[in-house]
Amino acid sequence: MCGIVGFTGSTPCKDILLTGLSLLEYRGYDSAGIAILDGARGMDVFRVKGRVEGLVKLVGNTPLFGTTGIGHTRWATHGKPSEVNAHPHRDCTGKIAIVHNGIIENFSELRTQLIEQGHVFISETDSEVIAHLLERAYEGDMRVAMTETIAQLEGAYTIVAVHADHPDEIVAVRKSSPLVVGCAEGCAVVASDTPALIEVTRDVVFPDDGVVCVLHSGGTVDYFDGDGVPVSPETVHIDWSIDEAKLGGYEDFMDKEIAEQPRVVRDTLAGRVKDGRVIIDELALTAEDIAAIDRVYIIACGTSYHAGLIAKNLIEAWSRIPCDVEVASEFRYRDPIVSPSTLVIAVSQSGETADTVEAVQLARTHGARVFAITNSVGSRITRESDGVIYAQAGPETCVAATKSFLAQVVALTLVALYLGQARGHLTCAQVRMFYREMQRLPEQITAILDDTTSIEHAAEIIDGATSALFIGRGIGATTCYEGALKLKEISYVHAEAFAAGEIKHGPIALVDEAMPVVALMIKSATRDKMVSNIAEVRARGAKVIGIATQGDPDAEHICDEVIYIPAVRECFSAITASVVLQVLARCVAKTRGCDVDKPRNLAKSVTVE
Ligand code: F6R
Numbered sequence: 111m112c113g114i115v116g117f118t119g120s121t122p123c124k125d126i127l128l129t130g131l132s133l134l135e136y137r138g139y140d141s142a143g144i145a146i147l148d149g150a151r152g153m154d155v156f157r158v159k160g161r162v163e164g165l166v167k168l169v170g171n172t173p174l175f176g177t178t179g180i181g182h183t184r185w186a187t188h189g190k191p192s193e194v195n196a197h198p199h200r201d202c203t204g205k206i207a208i209v210h211n212g213i214i215e216n217f218s219e220l221r222t223q224l225i226e227q228g229h230v231f232i233s234e235t236d237s238e239v240i241a242h243l244l245e246r247a248y249e250g251d252m253r254v255a256m257t258e259t260i261a262q263l264e265g266a267y268t269i270v271a272v273h274a275d276h277p278d279e280i281v282a283v284r285k286s287s288p289l290v291v292g293c294a295e296g297c298a299v300v301a302s303d304t305p306a307l308i309e310v311t312r313d314v315v316f317p318d319d320g321v322v323c324v325l326h327s328g329g330t331v332d333y334f335d336g337d338g339v340p341v342s343p344e345t346v347h348i349d350w351s352i353d354e355a356k357l358g359g360y361e362d363f364m365d366k367e368i369a370e371q372p373r374v375v376r377d378t379l380a381g382r383v384k385d386g387r388v389i390i391d392e393l394a395l396t397a398e399d400i401a402a403i404d405r406v407y408i409i410a411c412g413t414s415y416h417a418g419l420i421a422k423n424l425i426e427a428w429s430r431i432p433c434d435v436e437v438a439s440e441f442r443y444r445d446p447i448v449s450p451s452t453l454v455i456a457v458s459q460s461g462e463t464a465d466t467v468e469a470v471q472l473a474r475t476h477g478a479r480v481f482a483i484t485n486s487v488g489s490r491i492t493r494e495s496d497g498v499i500y501a502q503a504g505p506e507t508c509v510a511a512t513k514s515f516l517a518q519v520v521a522l523t524l525v526a527l528y529l530g531q532a533r534g535h536l537t538c539a540q541v542r543m544f545y546r547e548m549q550r551l552p553e554q555i556t557a558i559l560d561d562t563t564s565i566e567h568a569a570e571i572i573d574g575a576t577s578a579l580f581i582g583r584g585i586g587a588t589t590c591y592e593g594a595l596k597l598k599e600i601s602y603v604h605a606e607a608f609a610a611g612e613i614k615h616g617p618i619a620l621v622d623e624a625m626p627v628v629a630l631m632i633k634s635a636t637r638d639k640m641v642s643n644i645a646e647v648r649a650r651g652a653k654v655i656g657i658a659t660q661g662d663p664d665a666e667h668i669c670d671e672v673i674y675i676p677a678v679r680e681c682f683s684a685i686t687a688s689v690v691l692q693v694l695a696r697c698v699a700k701t702r703g704c705d706v707d708k709p710r711n712l713a714k715s716v717t718v719e
Pocket of ligand 1: 411412413414415457458459460461462463466509510511512599714715716
């Protein structure tokens with residue numbers, strides 16, 4: 111969950127590291143630090159509690175000419191955010207510095223052992239043991255020391271290390287945690303995620319677990335397996351540019367990423383239906399395979415889980431295959447009914463979410479066929495799954511998922527159409543009709559984003575509240591789960607979502623004048639039921655923000671504020687309504703002065719359990 115960057119070359123690396131860290135700050139932002147090797151001065155280390163901008167101030171105009179260095183931005187697991195717990199961590203000699211992402215599960219016993227041997231620890235982190243283990247193993251070759259060190263570690267890690275006696279070299283390794291390596295003329299770079307090295311190269315390597323990477327300042331990288339045998343990993347071309355990872359005039363990344371959604375929906379849909387047939391070659395399923403599926407499981411966390419809940423409605427409606435959606439952290443620790451006739455769809459924007467990846471592994475041990483829907487080329491989930499469908503969202507920097515969520519919903523909708531058609535429940539004509547309607551979604555989203563005045567007015571109702579309820583039915587209910595999550599994570603307003611039919615069974619006790627209710631009453635089979643539910647909460651004093659289809663005859667009379675959205679078929683309504691809920695959450699968060707891109711306590715990629 112931390113950001114890591116390393117550079118070795120022939121030009122001073124200070125600015126490269128600081129820029130790289132700011133591009134990766136969405137991965138963690140409670141402390142930051144860099145270590146730079148400078149032949150004459152040894153090693154300079156700067157660390158701060160807080161954001162990268164604090165680190166930039168601390169480093170200030172210090173003349174640093176070293177051309178090899180590593181940097182880190184932290185999301186605390188062991189030890190509170192503080193300067194002393196910030197990375198890089200050093201060994202006792204002060205010559206070795208490391209940065210680490212992940213959790214070393216056996217750090218306590220390693221630490222005790224190292225202390226008994228005379229090593230002195232200064233932080234509360236699990237990561238510091240790595241620096242001391244490297245010190246213990248080092249006999250002149252950092253690659254060998256790294257191989258010996260990782261043999262003693264349990265847990266997940268990306269480790270990047272430097273040694274002052276090797277100022278032209280960086281050593282890096284990963285296990286169940288992200289790492290990307292690249293090189294160009296006269297330099298080599300390493301990072302926990304592609305934005306930090308895309309300016310140097312777009313041809314990158316995602317090394318396998320346990321492969322030790324040795325980066326040389328001349329612009330080459332050597333890769334070795336656990337026995338020290340050289341290996342040649344595949345190079346992957348990244349097809350988005352650095353401009354996509356920059357703000358480009360928007361106020362914040364959330365704003366930018368919400369605005370990109372028409373393009374994202376268009377790209378995710380592109381080329382998926384031909385002659386009335388849904389094309390998802392990535393699934394590589396034969397007609398017999400599809401006929402044999404007796405259950406679909408969607409496993410995911412957070413926002414991706416909500417995309418799965420929305421898809422359940424469509425998969426069951428169109429293919430008639432039972433579909434269960436489960437939070438990955440629950441699935442992996444129980445005994446789910448999974449067999450070779452189960453189709454598992456794992457959904458993860460980052461492709462690195464530890465629980466989701468572990469759940470994938472569990473499903474595969476039961477013989478299930480597993481497909482991933484992810485936004486991250488080369489991510490862990492892509493290696494663990496039988497096939498991958500890429501959500502075409504491009505880099506997402508705001509911690510709160512927006513465009514990646516829409517891309518997931520669109521990709522899952524295509525999978526639902528595919529299964530429905532393959533099982534003989536949807537005709538080519540129906541597929542064509544649905545696809546045509548989906549192709550209109552980008553312009554409908556654009557229409558919502560072109561005039562957000564009503565959303566801004568509605569946000570005023572929530573601004574001063576401490577809690578809000580979201581209610582809807584069917585797809586509207588699942589859309590509400592995501593709307594409530596978005597609101598709470600970026601504005602810190604407590605929000606809960608319920609299937610509207612459930613409120614009478616308890617939640618309505620919460621409703622009074624101080625409890626705003628966001629109600630999805632878009633045109634659907636249950637729209638009239640929603641009208642009654644709105645009346646019930648209003649009768650108890652709640653102010654109601656209604657999200658209704660343009661032309662709805664009642665909305666204005668029964669709601670305090672109405673946000674109208676273009677008419678779409680109910681099965682696609684999550685796509686348009688979610689955009690409204692994202693903008694609503696952002697408006698509330700902005701008014702409350704929250705940092706929408708980096709909400710407190712969160713990080714973009716949850717690579718630890
Ligand atoms: C919320 C959010 C998270 C993620 C969750 C899973 O806005 O982004 O809830 O959806 O941490 O992450 P991925 O999709 O990367 O597996």
